[in-house]
Amino acid sequence: MMKTRPLSLSTPITHISKAAFLHLIPFQFATSATERSFSDSDAWEEGEEGDPSPIIQDHDLLRKSNNSPTSLNVLDLIDRGSIEPDPEIYNRLLKRATHMKKLKEGRIIHAHFLGSKFKSDLFILNTIINMYAKCGSLSDAQKAFDEMRLKDMVTWTALITGYAQNDRAEEAIALFPQMLRQGLKPNQFTFASLLKAFGAAQSNERGRQVHAFCVKYGCDLNVYVGSSLLDMYARYGDMKEANLVFDGLSCKNEVSCNALIAGYARKGEGEEAFKQFWKMQRAGFEATHFTYSSVFSSCASIGALEQGKWVHAHMIKSGCKLIAFVGNTLLDMYAKAGSIEDARKVFDRLDKSDVVSWNSMLTGCAQHGRGKEAIQRFEEMLRIGIEPNEITFLCVLTACSHNGLLNEGQFYFELMKRYNVEPKVEHYVTIVDLLGRAGLLDQAQRYINDMPIEPTAAVWGALLGACRMHRNMELGAYAAERVFELDPHDSGPHVLLSNIYASAGRWSDAARVRKMMKDSGVKKEPACSWVEIENSVHMFVANDDSHPQREEIQKMWEKISAKIKEVGYVPDTNYVLLFVDQQEREAKLQYHSEKLALAFALLNTPPGATIRIKKNIRMCGDCHSAIKFVSMVMEREIVVRDTNRFHHFSNGFCSCGDYW
């Protein structure tokens, strides 16, 4: 088994009120509204590029510059004496270069300005720093800053902002004490940027200190500072503090709401993100593409397909255009929430697809067992000239490993060199996984030993998973030891090793591993499944008898069990690794959480409706086999999302081809 990060199922929605959705229109994919939304080419322009205010307003001068004055011919007109320069002209030229992100033009204007008699104008010099920062050249901004003899608070703030906006948090942070030493007083602009830097730097303690500074300078209640502040706490994972800041803001706006929603989305707290989304609407704030992006991302992480569809419909209804960024989160949501078909529709309608869109689609294919399609799409992506990055290769390699495409996986790993993408440890994990699943355990071990970088717990974990699959106890134990050395707190490898021993009948070794876990305080997450029925999400744990419908559920499963046994299902008690007799093992096996969820869904959904179940661990082989039979005898499509991938069961088969 490859060690993978779970699809954030740790905090599922427990209940979503249906009433919350009543005012929304029902979702249908191919409505004309949808079509309009997708085909509106303007939607893809993220509000930039338009020419700002004219540089020259004088009609005679306009004629002299062929009615279309570029910055360069304006400078030429100045040189020829046709225009009397003043700071305002330079200001306009710089504004335009900033707006259009034209660095070269900005440099020429800067040089020209330094040759003018206004070269010491503080106002324009600050504009120049801002221009360089917005054009992404922090080296130019820093140089211009260093060359200034006189600096004011705006000068410092412009540079701090430049670093903060260009992911150089520590440099932004370092400027702040220097600014204070100059005796300059920071304002709300300074704090808004500084807090952004602190949020990115994950520097909890120092962040709190700056919060105190905001209060001291009377800026903490400003909506920009407040939004930045609550965003900072949200990035630290401290939603309690983020909420306190939010509640304290007398003037809230879309941005402060979005920061809060995004905070919950990042934490995987989908239910809270939804609550805030509705609260925001009730308060009269319009959801923006930032909002939708966070909400779709929440739906993706908790696998909430129905809610995701509602929000998609809401977005269309509200007239919010599907810009590129949101399109990517939307397609990712459909793929992660179980509908690869809808993800594909969104992808096919994207006017502009970037590397993120392609990566999301590749991941979708990989997780839905469509390895061949992933490869075709990857080839298509290369053909149309989208540059693959390290994530792209990870997606393709994962698609290969999930589908047993050994040769293809090795081929694409080699292809990384041609695209100058350095393989990282995650890429090596997929190759170990690929070799291991194919049963080439010795080759996988040799591969690890020959790796040019130090193997991590995930690398050994992939070998351990393969050993479990192919029942190689000796190598499994060796791999497990390596994992324990590198990551002693992960319960997964402990459970795997214990199961390897137990399935070989080595009960005392299995018990020893369990004891080792207990002694070192490693806790195994209890296995749970969730199923969504009419906008309510129901949770089940194995052998749970606390559900109000427990008797019906039990009877239902007994009925199903008898039916599927008639057509060939044989319980595989290898997956109940308890020291109990055969009959009792079978009884335990019957009530794995996904079977309870499935029985419940069969009781509470109309015949023929697709059933979607989510799991917080990977499915066991017995449940996998049982659900295949259920899909046949009950004539249902059943989709199970586990931590690793999707299983689409239909008519006795699973999309994973029993390879997972």
Place this chain on the structure above:
DNA sequence: GTAGGGTTAG
């Protein structure tokens, strides 16, 4: 002249 919120993997 200077400010805050959003995507893909493991």
